[in-house]
Amino acid sequence: MTNTSLAPIAGAEVKNAAFWGHDGKALASFYATALGWTLTQTYGDSAAMISDGTTSYVFYTAEDFQAPNWPEDELVLHLDLGFDDVQAAEQNLLAAGATKPDHQPGGSHWTVLLDPSGQPFCISSNDAW
Template structure:
């Protein structure tokens, strides 16, 4: 039996409104709770929030100077199409792509890593 239910993912960042807009557009959703230091996006699968942190330093992908701490995997039907849309929305494709035919690694506008992965058949 589960002890808890998923509530949200909260990303530290410099600009919560900008990061919330990115995630709302990428996964579908709308800002439902907004403030200067915190914005929460409601999606059909849960909440993604952005919280302002003083002196925020983004993770350095592939370098341990500032560890990634966590990342999100998102399932897609078409990697090329999803990549183009993610980049259009403000994501940055990282240079090191170990398995670009199966998944692609990006950084969101605040520098958090996430992956777009092809759907695994049921």
């Protein structure tokens, strides 16, 4: 439901998003590799931040983290990553610790992978966007 009586707030930008997994620092390292971003800060053994210089992601360790049982479980958040060379990206992401589930609902439009904490994300061609 959209509230049409509110005016948009000028100048709003997403600057940071937070994610939880079994190992926040390892997850930060994975996504830094996946996105070509830089690990910019660590917070002890439990969290790390990556950034491209404009947007940051923080990855936290959650001791009781449970990956969704996808596709049965609904997802709280989902990332779609675009690449110039999707096949090379898939190979690199798998080598970096992603896995490829059997369930692939995207056909030739996108590929679902699971990050090292078991959370699904999709990859597709930059041209698809």
